[in-house]
Amino acid sequence: MRYIPNSPDERRSMLESIGYERIEQLFEQIPENVRSTEPLGIGPPVSEPDLLAYFRELASTNATDFQSFLGAGAYSHHIPVVIDPLISRSEFFTAYTPYQPELSQGTLQYIFEFQTMICQLTGMEVANASMYDGSTALSEAVLMASRVTRRNKFIIADSVHPQYREVVDAYTHNLGFEIDLVRCGQTGPLDLNSVRAGKDTAAIIVQSPNFFGCVEDLKAIADAAHEQGALLIVAVAEAMSFGALRSPGACGADIVVAEGQSFGIPLSYGGPYVGLFATLEKYIRQIPGRLVGETRDSNGRRGYVLTLSTREQHIRREKATSNICTNQGLFALMATIYLATMGRRGVQEVARQNLQKAHYAAEEIAKLDGFGLKFAAPFFNEFVVRTPERASEVARRLLDKKILGGIALETYYPELKDSLLVCVTEVAKREAIDRLVSALAG
Amino acid sequence: MDNSRIKKVSTHIVQNEGLLFEESRPGRVGYSISPLDVPERKDEDLIDAKFLRDDDLEGMPELSEVDVIRHFTRISTWNYGVDTGMYPLGSCTMKYNPRLNEKLARIEGFAGLHPLTPAPHAQGALRVIYRLEECLAKITGLAAVTLQPAAGAQGEFTGIRMIRACLSERGNPRKRVLIPDSAHGTNPASAIICGYDVETVPSNSEGGTDLEALRAMMSEDVAALMLTNPNTLGKFEKNIEEVCRIVHDKGGFVYMDGANMNALVGVTRPGDFGIDVMHMNLHKTFSTPHGGGGPGAGPVAVTPTLEPYLPFPRVFKAERGDLDLDFDRPKSVGRVRAYMGNFGVLVRALGYILTHGDPGLKEATQTAVLNANYIMENLKDVYDIPYPGPVMHEVVFSDKRQMKYGVKNADIAKRLIDYGFYPPTMSFPLIVPGALMVEPTETESREELDLFIDAMKSISEEASEDAEILKHAPYSTKVGRLDEVTAARKPVLRWRPKSGDDKQRAETA
Numbered sequence: 001m002r003y004i005p006n007s008p009d010e011r012r013s014m015l016e017s018i019g020y021e022r023i024e025q026l027f028e029q030i031p032e033n034v035r036s037t038e039p040l041g042i043g044p045p046v047s048e049p050d051l052l053a054y055f056r057e058l059a060s061t062n063a064t065d066f067q068s069f070l071g072a073g074a075y076s077h078h079i080p081v082v083i084d085p086l087i088s089r090s091e092f093f094t095a096y097t098p099y100q101p102e103l104s105q106g107t108l109q110y111i112f113e114f115q116t117m118i119c120q121l122t123g124m125e126v127a128n129a130s131m132y133d134g135s136t137a138l139s140e141a142v143l144m145a146s147r148v149t150r151r152n153k154f155i156i157a158d159s160v161h162p163q164y165r166e167v168v169d170a171y172t173h174n175l176g177f178e179i180d181l182v183r184c185g186q187t188g189p190l191d192l193n194s195v196r197a198g199k200d201t202a203a204i205i206v207q208s209p210n211f212f213g214c215v216e217d218l219k220a221i222a223d224a225a226h227e228q229g230a231l232l233i234v235a236v237a238e239a240m241s242f243g244a245l246r247s248p249g250a251c252g253a254d255i256v257v258a259e260g261q262s263f264g265i266p267l268s269y270g271g272p273y274v275g276l277f278a279t280l281e282k283y284i285r286q287i288p289g290r291l292v293g294e295t296r297d298s299n300g301r302r303g304y305v306l307t308l309s310t311r312e313q314h315i316r317r318e319k320a321t322s323n324i325c326t327n328q329g330l331f332a333l334m335a336t337i338y339l340a341t342m343g344r345r346g347v348q349e350v351a352r353q354n355l356q357k358a359h360y361a362a363e364e365i366a367k368l369d370g371f372g373l374k375f376a377a378p379f380f381n382e383f384v385v386r387t388p389e390r391a392s393e394v395a396r397r398l399l400d401k402k403i404l405g406g407i408a409l410e411t412y413y414p415e416l417k418d419s420l421l422v423c424v425t426e427v428a429k430r431e432a433i434d435r436l437v438s439a440l441a442g
Numbered sequence: 443m444d445n446s447r448i449k450k451v452s453t454h455i456v457q458n459e460g461l462l463f464e465e466s467r468p469g470r471v472g473y474s475i476s477p478l479d480v481p482e483r484k485d486e487d488l489i490d491a492k493f494l495r496d497d498d499l500e501g502m503p504e505l506s507e508v509d510v511i512r513h514f515t516r517i518s519t520w521n522y523g524v525d526t527g528m529y530p531l532g533s534c535t536m537k538y539n540p541r542l543n544e545k546l547a548r549i550e551g552f553a554g555l556h557p558l559t560p561a562p563h564a565q566g567a568l569r570v571i572y573r574l575e576e577c578l579a580k581i582t583g584l585a586a587v588t589l590q591p592a593a594g595a596q597g598e599f600t601g602i603r604m605i606r607a608c609l610s611e612r613g614n615p616r617k618r619v620l621i622p623d624s625a626h627g628t629n630p631a632s633a634i635i636c637g638y639d640v641e642t643v644p645s646n647s648e649g650g651t652d653l654e655a656l657r658a659m660m661s662e663d664v665a666a667l668m669l670t671n672p673n674t675l676g677k678f679e680k681n682i683e684e685v686c687r688i689v690h691d692k693g694g695f696v697y698m699d700g701a702n703m704n705a706l707v708g709v710t711r712p713g714d715f716g717i718d719v720m721h722m723n724l725h726k727t728f729s730t731p732h733g734g735g736g737p738g739a740g741p742v743a744v745t746p747t748l749e750p751y752l753p754f755p756r757v758f759k760a761e762r763g764d765l766d767l768d769f770d771r772p773k774s775v776g777r778v779r780a781y782m783g784n785f786g787v788l789v790r791a792l793g794y795i796l797t798h799g800d801p802g803l804k805e806a807t808q809t810a811v812l813n814a815n816y817i818m819e820n821l822k823d824v825y826d827i828p829y830p831g832p833v834m835h836e837v838v839f840s841d842k843r844q845m846k847y848g849v850k851n852a853d854i855a856k857r858l859i860d861y862g863f864y865p866p867t868m869s870f871p872l873i874v875p876g877a878l879m880v881e882p883t884e885t886e887s888r889e890e891l892d893l894f895i896d897a898m899k900s901i902s903e904e905a906s907e908d909a910e911i912l913k914h915a916p917y918s919t920k921v922g923r924l925d926e927v928t929a930a931r932k933p934v935l936r937w938r939p940k941s942g943d944d945k946q947r948a949e950t951a
Contacts, residue, residue, distance in 0.1 A: 001802045003538050003729075004809050005887035014888060015812060018819035023808045026815055026832055027709055029678040034715040040580045040708055045799035048542055055793070058570060059551025063563035070556045073780060080473060082507060084548075086514045094523030094539050096531060097735035100865050102856070102919040105520035107734040113462050116936040120501045126935050132592035132737070135780035143635075163780040170753075170776040174606060174615075174637030215493050244485070246495050259780075268547070269567045270557030270781025271592070272737030284933060290735070295929035298914075303921035307929040323595045323631035330733030333514075340462050340510050344502035346473035348495075352485065353478055359488045360480035378489040399560065407558055430479040 001045070062269075067432050068404040071382045071423025072211065073134065073161050073237040074270065075262045077350065078427055080341045083264045083334055093330055097290075101305045107329060108304035111292040114336040121242040121339075121347075122256040123249020124278035129290040129327040130335075131275030134259025135164040138235045139171035140277065140288040140322060141255045142205070145231045147286050151202035152177045155195055159184040159210035161237050162412040168205075185413050188214040188375030188384075192224055201230040203255075208234055208248070209241055211412075212421065213382030214375055222252030231255060239263055239276065240425070241380045243351025255279045264338030265331055274331035284308070288322040353426040354381035357433065361424040364437045371440065374419050382423040384409065384416075385440075391420040394440065401439045443911055447900045450527070450893045451862035456920045459516040463937045466503035472510050501939060520920045521734070522864050528890045532836045532867035532879025533626065533674055535704045535726035537810075542797065543729070543790035552789055557781035561766045568765035571757050571782065574792045575741075581795075581803070582700075582720060583713025584743035588752045590783040594701060597721025597740025598632035598668070603775040604719060604744065604751040605666050605695045606636055611773070616665035616694075622651055624675060624871040629668045629699060638665060645873055649675040649829035651685050660692050670699040671712070674871040674879065676814060676833035678705070686716025695719060695748075703727040704883065705811055705834035708804030712743075719744045728791035739787040753778050809884035810835045813891060817880055820895045824902045828874050835883075839866075841876035849905040849912050851876040856923065857904065859916035861897035 006014070015023060027035065046054065068076055087093060091106060098104030098111075111129045118127035131137035138160075146152050156165060158181050165181075172179065182194055190206055197204060204225040208216035218234060225232040234248040236258035248256045258276040265273055279287060285308065293307035342350060358381040366373050370388030387394045391408040398405035406422040413419070424433060459465075485494055505513070522529070529536035547553065555567055575587040591597040602619065609615045619633035622643045630640040641659060646652040651669070660667075667689045671679045679685060686696045698712050698720035704727045706712070712720050724730045725738035732738070744752065754774045755767040798806060811834050818827065818837040826842035841851040855865030855878065867879040882891060904911050916922065 001798065001805050003540060003797075004805065004884050005890075006809070010888055011809060011812060014816050018816055020815075023812060026808075026811050029680060029832060029834070030710050031680065031683065031715070034683065034710050036708065036710055036714070039800040040803060042577055042580055042795060042800050042803070045802045046796045048797075051542065051793060051796055052545070054796075055546045055570075055789070056549060056551075058566035059549040061566040061569075062551040062555045063559055064551050064554035066563070068556055070558055072558055074557050076556070078475065082472075082510055086511065086518075088544070089515065089518040090523045090525035090539075091518040091521035092514075092523070093544075093731045093733050094525045094529075094536075095521050095734045096529065096534055096536060096732040099531070099867075099869075100855070100859065101924050102916050102921060103520075103522040103859055103864055104734075105920050106517040107521055109459075109461070109517050109520075110514070112935075112937070116461075116463065117502060119936050120499065123497075129735070132596065132784075133780055136592065136596070136778075161780070163777060166777040167779060170603065170778050171635070173776070174603070175635070176637075215489065217493075219492075242495075243499070244495055245489075246493055247497070250497070266548075266553040266786070267556050268553050269555045269559075269564065269785040271779070271784040272786050284935075291933070291935055293929040294934040295925045297922040297924050299922060301921050303924045305924050305926050305929050307926065307933060307935075309930075323599055323628050323635055324593075325595045325628050326593055326736040326738060328733075328737045329735035330731065331737055333734065336462075337510065337514060340503055340505055340513070341472045341507065343466075343470070343472060343504045344499045345471065345504060346475065347502065348499060349473075349475060353475070355485060355488055356478055356482060357480050359483065378493055380489075399563070404556065404559065404563075426475065429476075433480070 066402045066404045069406050069422050069424060069436060070404050072407045072421055073259060074267050075238055075240065075423065076267065076425055076427050077240060077262050079264050079266065080338065082341055083337045086337050087330055087333055092333055097326055098306060101303060105303060108292050110333050110336050112294065112304050114332045115292060117339045118276050118278050121247065122278040123247025124256050125281040126284055127276065127278040128287050129292055130332040131277050131289055132328060133271060133273040133275045134235065134237055134257060135167040137257035137275030137277045138164050139168045140324065141233045141257045142168055142172060143322060144286050144288060145203040145233060145255060148283055149202045149231060151200050153200050154179045154203055154205060155182060155197055155201060156205040157182050157184050157190045157210065159212055160205060160207040160235055161211050164235060185416055188212055188377040189216050190221060192220060195224060197224060197228045197230055199228055201228050203231040203233045205233045207237060209238060209380045209382060212375060212384045213379040214377035215245060215379060218248055218251035218253060238380065240351050240354055243347040244355050245380060260335045263335035265334050272328060272331050274328040274335055289324050290327045350426050357426065357428055358383060358424040361433045365440060368441050381425055382421060385420045385422050387418050387420050390417050394420055398439055403436055403439055405436060448861050449896065453918050457516040457519065459513060461937050462503040462513060463501065465509060465513065466505060468504055470504045470506045470509065472505050472507040527862060528882060528886050528894055529864040530866050530880045530882055531864065532881040533701050534867065535881060535883055537729050537883035538885035539729055539731040540794065543793035546793045547786045547789045562764065565765060567785065568757050570789055570792055572765055574788050577795045578722065578741055578743055581707055582743040583711025585746045586749045586752060587741050587743045589741045589788055590753045590779050591721065591740040591742060592779050592784050593738040594721055594723040594740040595628040595632060596778055597742045598628060598699065599635060600753060600778050601697050601719040601721055601742050602633055602636040602666065604748050607751045607775050608748055609665055617663045619665055620659055620667045622669060623873050624673045625668065625670055626674065626699065626701060626870060633668065649673060649677045650679050650681060653681055653684060656685065656688055660688050660694065662692050664692065664694045666695040666697050668697045668699060670702060672702045672705045672834040675829050675838050676836040677829065678834055682715045701726060702835060705807060707807045709807050719748055724787050724791040729794045730787045730790040737784050737787055739784040751775050806884045813882040813884060813886055816891060817882055817895060821898055824899050836879060836881035838871065838874055839878040840874050841878065844902060844905040845876065847905045847909040849909050851878050853912040853915065854878060854901055857901045857912045857915035858897060860918045863894055863897060
């Protein structure tokens with residue numbers, strides 16, 4: 001086994017040097033009757049060339065050569081080439097959680113930079129070191145809102161990503177929370193008239209742009225929440241929208257969570273991604289997950305440490321409020337490098353291209369006979385197309401033309417049978433958009 | 443200070459490097475984007491201006507590509523990784539991260555695959571999931587596996603949720619979860635967020651579960667025992683079958699925290715000694731990179747009784763042999779993460795398992811256990827071992843003998859840095875005051891292990907000769923010991939432009 005440096009002879013000599021004859025003696029603390037006598041049944045070792053060939057063959061059956069207009073929480077954006085060589089530096093990817101700050105300043109500094117840029121993008125005051133992904137970040141936001149307000153009733157728009165809502169359900173299932181779902185399938189954005197917030201509401205939860213691509217009027221929703229002493233939690237599944245849209249912070253959000261996959265992270269069939277979590281300074285001691293802070297060493301040199309760890313579960317075992325232990329270090333690094341490379345100008349330019357191209361596509365599709373836009377609300381890079389026949393059938397036919405044309409919303413919203421969610425980002429060339437349009441035309 | 447005893451490292455130039463924001467200069471560009479190829483419109487004509495950003499992303503950096511490369515390369519050199527050397531963090535299994543697996547995860551057919559691609563067009567990805575589930579079922583001796591949890595702690599949460607769902611269906615979810623005092627801190631936290639109260643089971647003098655105490659605590663109010671095996675002392679639970687029997691007799695479940703599975707793969711199977719549900723950490727046992735704190739993956743394996751409660755969707759073999767996704771799982775605890783979990787991590791772990799095969803997996807376990815015992819035997823005369831005797835994959839020392847010179851575990855740990863090693867785990871087990879928990883893994887050479895042993899011995903000598911050296915260590919790093927008290931008291935969690943010397947603001951004004 002090439003990953004084990006010591007040869008069998010060396011191992012034997014080490015074993016003898018500590019007074020054993022056979023390696024099995026070291027395992028005598030395991031009761032004999034439960035020690036395995038048979039091999040695991042996985043098979044013989046596979047060589048490097050054979051393994052590469054096996055995985056390449058598997059990968060070749062995945063439809064990554066299709067023209068894709070899929071979004072719905074995972075987006076195709078150009079990934080700058082510099083990211084991979086930098087994250088492949090083993091000082092980054094083979095390190096662990098920065099428990100020993102003296103040997104982890106590289107990790108700690110980029111997390112500090114990450115936290116800063118997440119604040120700038122979201123318009124919030126503090127951000128944590130990242131979460132697993134958008135869906136778990138939202139769940140932690142719900143738990144936090146309940147701690148902050150000491151209330152446990154929530155109002156959630158059904159235009160929040162359906163899978164995020166499922167994860168929130170799983171996280172809160174045993175905690176006695178009451179979660180009211182507000183239907184948005186006919187309106188697109190949240191209709192505030194159908195929101196019944198009261199003095200017992202912990203938070204109103206919306207996504208913007210929402211699952212249908214519609215931009216929410218966050219300012220109005222924030223006012224409605226705050227009127228009742230409730231928080232506004234904003235989930236953002238498409239982080240690229242921060243480059244074009246007014247930040248949730250500027251609209252009065254109290255907690256902003258996001259999926260950061262758009263910032264240089266491959267689609268990779270759904271993960272790993274990186275969850276973003278930002279809030280207001282006054283809630284600093286209620287934030288889940290890790291935080292990096294700036295400090296000095298004994299010689300006055302600036303350095304960074306994990307801080308406020310008294311919030312963590314290993315200090316107050318029986319009083320834990322969250323079990324999250326790590327962040328998504330390497331994927332926070334990818335986002336940090338992405339944002340540094342694109343920078344202030346690039347993030348806005350890419351966002352603007354998304355906006356422009358999606359609107360071009362939407363207008364072209366809307367011109368087709370029988371097609372239209374389901375909602376009139378403003379959108380960023382994703383929109384719902386009203387199809388002349390069942391959307392799942394439309395999507396299926398596009399597959400024959402090697403086009404992943406969108407998500408049939410019927411899967412998540414049974415009443416929306418004629419609705420196809422289409423996403424157009426900067427990577428879609430005009431000719432690809434035109435091909436989609438003509439394929440839809442038949 | 444005499445550093446002649448430090449053999450592994452010598453000091454080296456360290457580059458200073460500011461924050462991205464301090465290095466930013468207006469007008470620098472590090473990106474390349476194709477020109478817009480659709481008719482351009484004014485943004486305000488597409489979206490009401492009230493929804494558009496109006497702060498021009500003030501404060502975000504402007505850097506050239508070279509600036510970016512230099513910045514991250516320089517700060518990376520302030521880190522220590524497994525590729526730098528032995529990283530003996532106990533219970534973290536910091537083993538070599540094979541480059542082959544990195545390559546596999548980056549194959550375009552995986553890396554470029556959208557998570558909502560219809561199943562017939564994602565067969566390769568589904569086959570990775572299906573095969574890894576099969577492998578992990580064989581390794582654990584359990585019936586079924588979910589790969590959805592994003593980390594070990596999420597695996598714990600998923601497992602306890604499933605127990606609760608099953609007990610609820612039987613009519614009573616019960617009230618409490620029992621957790622040994624040697625457990626990792628996430629165990630109680632996971633039980634609490636599933637709505638349980640936590641009770642602590644004491645350890646016996648050998649570091650195992652106190653059977654009498656367990657019997658006394660176990661009742662029909664207890665949903666589960668959460669056990670780490672081998673425990674955080676590196677000891678296999680000798681009475682494991684009896685422990686499981688006590689819990690099962692009262693209708694409870696035994697949850698195993700599989701953080702220490704690197705001691706067991708190919709040698710014994712948790713399903714064979716009575717475990718009902720367990721998680722594994724693919725970033726530990728199965729070598730996927732820790733990445734400076736993530737991403738990980740925390741698959742959960744269960745008995746047939748708990749199988750209906752696994753998160754959805756499940757990958758299954760449809761009629762023509764194709765794989766498909768099953769969402770129709772009425773008893774499922776639901777979804778714990780969007781999409782299919784940390785798929786890229788799953789690819790790497792499957793690469794690891796297939797590379798090793800049956801003999802390699804067993805060889806890795808045996809070597810990991812050998813290396814831990816080798817360290818223990820070579821240091822037992824110098825450092826206190828609160829729970830003596832052979833260990834599995836890790837060994838816990840304490841600072842008891844060095845304390846007489848006023849030297850604590852943290853001082854030993856910090857001095858190890860000067861000797862060229864990452865320090866061991868110190869935060870747990872809580873039952874060992876001044877713990878130094880060392881897990882070498884199988885991927886260390888004898889030379890590296892000997893250098894570590896020498897370093898530990900030398901540090902102990904330094905403690906007796908001049909304890910002050912240790913109390914101010916490390917000396918060789920970019921920064922010394924940092925003021926963590928001030929960091930927590932007056933938190934500075936982000937950069938902000940300083941008024942007066944903010945170049946960016948001055949120059950754009």
